[in-house]
Amino acid sequence: MHTPLKQHLYKILPLSEEEYAEIISYFQVLTVSKKENLLEEDQYCEKQYFVITGCLRKFFVNSKGNERTTELALESWWITDNHAFEHHVRSQFYIQAIEDSIVLVIGAKAREKLLKEHPLMERYFRVIYQRACAAAERRFRYIDDYSREEYYQKFAEKYPRVVNRIPQKILASFLGFTPEYLSELRRKIRS
Amino acid sequence: MHTPLKQHLYKILPLSEEEYAEIISYFQVLTVSKKENLLEEDQYCEKQYFVITGCLRKFFVNSKGNERTTELALESWWITDNHAFEHHVRSQFYIQAIEDSIVLVIGAKAREKLLKEHPLMERYFRVIYQRACAAAERRFRYIDDYSREEYYQKFAEKYPRVVNRIPQKILASFLGFTPEYLSELRRKIRS
DNA sequence: CGTCTCGTTGAGAGTTTTCAATGTAAGTGG
C-alpha cells in the first residue's frame, strides 16, 4: 500500500530499511470515494496528502459561484493548501476526490515531529517543493504563451491520460475557461 | 551588505554566529545595472539569486515576440529558473534587473556543498520553497477569481510599492495583458 | 422508468487584443 511513497522517497533519499519503516509509520492510509471532500472552505488545513491511487483536485468557489480547479494530483503527487497548512489559518480551498482514491495522510504536527526526528526528510520535502515551484513556473509560462486553444492542445498532447480521465467540466475549470468554450474548442479541433 | 539574508536566515533557523559566517561564505555579491541580464534564454541556469536591494524580474519571449514577465523579485526574494537549475538544461527565461540592484549569488555546485556541509540549510530552503508554492497557489487563485480589471485593482491595493516602482509595460506583462489595455483600465478607474 | 449531471450547440453580449497614430518622459552625447 505504501509502495508508491517508498519509491518516491528512495528516488530522492538514501534510506535504510529501518529508517524507512520509522518514517512510514508517521503516515496513515485513507480511502476516499469519488466527490468526497478531504478539505472544505473555511476549515483549517491540518493535513498533507500523497496520492497512492486515484486522483484529487484542489478548487475554490469564485465570486460568481463557479468552481475553479487550481491543482490536480494524480498518483505520487502531494497536495494540500500550503498557505493554510503553514500558517494555521482557514482555507479558501476544497480538496476533493475526482475518483475513488487511496491516499496517505500526514498531519501538521506529525510532520513537524517527522522532520525533527528525521532531518533527512527536510531534504525530501525541499526537493518536492522545489519541483512544485518549477512546475508552477512553467505553468505560468504556458498560460501566458499560448492562446486558450493552443493551451488546451498542448495540454492534451502532454497529458493525454489526464484529459481522458477527468470530466471536461473539471478540465475546463483547470485550464481557465468555461465548459461551453471547451466544447467549442474540441469541435473546432475535431474538424 | 549581507544583512537582509542574515535576517532572513535567522527568522527561519537557529544559527550560531560561526555557522552563519560559514554559510554566508558560500555567497558572492553581485552588482547589476538596470536592464542587465543575469540569465538569458538558451543559457544554462547555474545560479540562484537573492535580492539585497533593487528589483529583478523573470520573463520569456513568447511566440509573438512579446516579453511576458512571470515573476518579480524585490528585496529579500529569491529568484532563479528552478527547472533549469535543478535539471541542468537550458533555460527558457531571462532574468533581468528592473533597477540597479545588488544581489547575492550562489552556484548550483556551491549550493549542493552548502546543503551537504550544513544540513540545516535544507530546512531553510524547504521553507522558502514551501512559501513560494503557497504564493503560486494564491496567484493561480487570484487569476481565476477576478476579471482583469479587478485583478489589477486588487494587485495595486496590495502592492502599491510595486505598482509605483516598475514600468507599466512590465506590470502589464506580469498581470497578463497588454500595455494598451492596462492604460484603458487605469483611465476607467481614474474616472 | 425518472432524475440528475454532464457535454454540446447557437446566438448575442462583453472582454481583450491588435494596429496605427500621437503625446510624453527619460537617457545620451555634444
Add this chain to the structure above:
DNA sequence: CCACTTACATTGAAAACTCTCAACGAGACG
C-alpha cells in the same frame, strides 16, 4: 544644459476571443 533619440504611455476603432444564457441530447445511477 540643450538637442536628439529612444523607449514608454495613451487613445481610438476594428477585429478576435471568450463568456453568458437558454435549450437540447446522452449517459449514469438509483
